[in-house]
Amino acid sequence: MSSESAYSVVAKFMEDYQVKTSQKLKIIDLYLGYILITGVIQFVYCALVGTFPFNSFLSGFISCVSSFVLGVNLRLQVNPENAKEFKSIAPERAFADFLFAHVVLHLVVVNFIG
């Protein structure tokens, strides 16, 4: 047990991930990673420069968080391992819902960004 550290567990996990996940899911994961980086950049910028105007910061940051969340939801619904939980949702329907949610989200974000 002592030879296994947290680091080696993580390394093994990454290796497993590379091998086992399908191309579709990896694309979504890449997209999620990109949004995460954008969100972090926004937050660090706000911490450095200050929160005025607060509505713009909130709008941008919540846009990142929501896009991340919607991406995760899409990944969950498209993943064939979860098929029995999301019985009636075909991948195409999941993607259409994803687009619909994004339309609503970005309408609000653009209104709020001021």
Place this chain on the structure above:
Amino acid sequence: MPKVAYFRVTPERQQILLKGLVLSICCVLAFCVRLFSVLRFESVIHEFDPYFNYRTTKFLTEEGFYSFHNWFDDAAWYPLGRIIGGTIYPGLMVTAATIYKFLHFINIPIDIRNMCVFLAPLFSSLTTIVTYLLTKELSNSSAGLLAAAFIAVVPGYISRSVAGSYDNEGIAIFCMLLTYYFWIKSVKSGNVFWSVLCSIAYFYMVSSWGGYVFLINLIPIHVLFCIITGRFSHRIYVAYTTVYCVGTILSMQISFVGFQPVQTSEHMGALGVFGLCQIVSFVAFLRKKLSAANFAILWQTMLYLIGGVVIAAVLVLTVSGKIAPWTGRFYSLLDPSYAKNNIPIIASVSEHQPTTWSSFYFDLHMLVFMFPVGLYVCFKDINDHNMFIILYGVTSMYFAAVMVRLMLVLAPVMCILGAIGTNHVLTSYMKNLDSVQVVKEKKGPKGSKVDNTYPAKNEVAIGVVLGLTLFLGLFATHSIWVTAEAYSSPSIVLSARSGDGGRIIFDDFREAYYWLRQNTPEDAKIMSWWDYGYQITAMANRTIIVDNNTWNNTHISRVGQAMASTEEHAYEIMRELDVDYVLVIFGGMTGYSSDDINKFLWMVRIGGSTDRGAHIKETDYYTPTGEFRVDSEGSPTLQNCMMYKMCYYRFGQVYTEQNQPTGYDRVRNAEIGNKDFELDVLDEAYTTEHWIVRIYKVKDLDNRGNPRT
């Protein structure tokens, strides 16, 4: 009996037809039962708050949305003014204005006042439909029909949505149930489409009522309980995260809400559960991917790391004040004695008092008994959505017990759970009826129908079904009686029966407000107690000092000091506030008991609660034995204060009842103590026909600078 097709209509179509018929009858009933006051009096806006909503709606239809959103009103809270655009929930006004514009577009020229009066009954019909849909999702369609019938007539909901009661709650209940319907749909299906619809409905709810805080805490509590009981699944994750993210940014579009969803404690629960969802999902994901031993190692490191970061962050934010503590209004829900001890203004509103036992039965009748039955049925086959309705029922039960006004939030869930319970009982016993048994038995021998372990099955079933039917009938009768007697009074017009049975109408309020409108200069400023502020601005169209918004306690306290001080002191305060006219409500002549003398002690308490009112002590206005009396034994401070003088000026020469001396106050049932006095700083301007409203003009400074008193 086998299902027969009548008129070439298949049994399925029959069912749909029957359901549609019952539902339409419920809708029409919901609309019609709320029309009592329109039939008895006229189509007029009731009470106090609706007059403000009516005035803002009129402004919206005349000036357009941009002027409405940026409106700064200088006619209220003189000399401070009020930013109306940023301090109201615009949903109600926008809804009324939209329907009004649409009707005008298709050439139905309805008046804006009628639109406002009939909006609440219209939305109750829509609420009936949404309740049916919600209960159908939770249970089945027969329970749904029962719930629709219940909510069409339940007095707890009618009290705030009667025709003429143009208030936020009229549409808020519809929005709330719509949000819950979409939430249950999204939890059941895990579809992002329903979650987005839920957020949009939530946005509509936020725009209509301050009670949206209940929703944004109930939904996270539901998710939390699902996590605790191990029901957390991908569907709930998808539903909640979408609703929270899209819903929060939508809710911040309302100016009044502003940045509260990320800054105040009332919204932190939702954020906390959101974070918890992420953590639980991530942990479940890791657990699935890694072997047990590997997972245990990773788990430990992560736990310490993340736990430490979160606790540090929360501490820093709370201590540095970035997260505001609970505001007074909501804090008083958790600690009911808080308002009474610290904020007299909140404690004085009659709707904020704790609910009595009799109110529960009065407002809900049979549902009080069927509610636990429904809870039991939900517990029996518990699943994700049943848990939601159980939580909703229990939490709203607590809040309705704390504040009478929140009985409104309890009424829909009582209807739903009561319907589920009643439906369960009726279905179980209907199965035992002899006439139904035949289908199951097919061609079995006659003797097999008798079940020896359950004697008199048929008779018991008939008894229970008849009994429940009787209860349902009594419920309907009681509800309609309550609506007609208790909840259909416009408050602005009173009526009474004279000795010969004829009806006397007291229209004094409107008489006084129209006198003000027609006989005072346009820039006159009126001082009255805050209750009447909205009505004065809407009907008399004059500037006022304080109104029902009660946002500035110091200003109201100043008015309270003026009412409770002697004429000399009050004159200083009135000159400071630039007051031209003073208005008081007096019920002693007619026996109208909600007058200013009965509210006077609240004026004293609020007046004495700020620094400049330190000379006003409540005990000065009582007799040495601690009673509040207006006759000759009353305290001299009371008999010389301005409110007393304004109410009883010239009253000492009036005979009000047979066999009583002059100046007999019919509300306090006493002959007043201080009868013959003159006013030094006021002139009587107008007293209405039944002496209910009295208006006085404040005298200008003396010509040669001598003091008036």
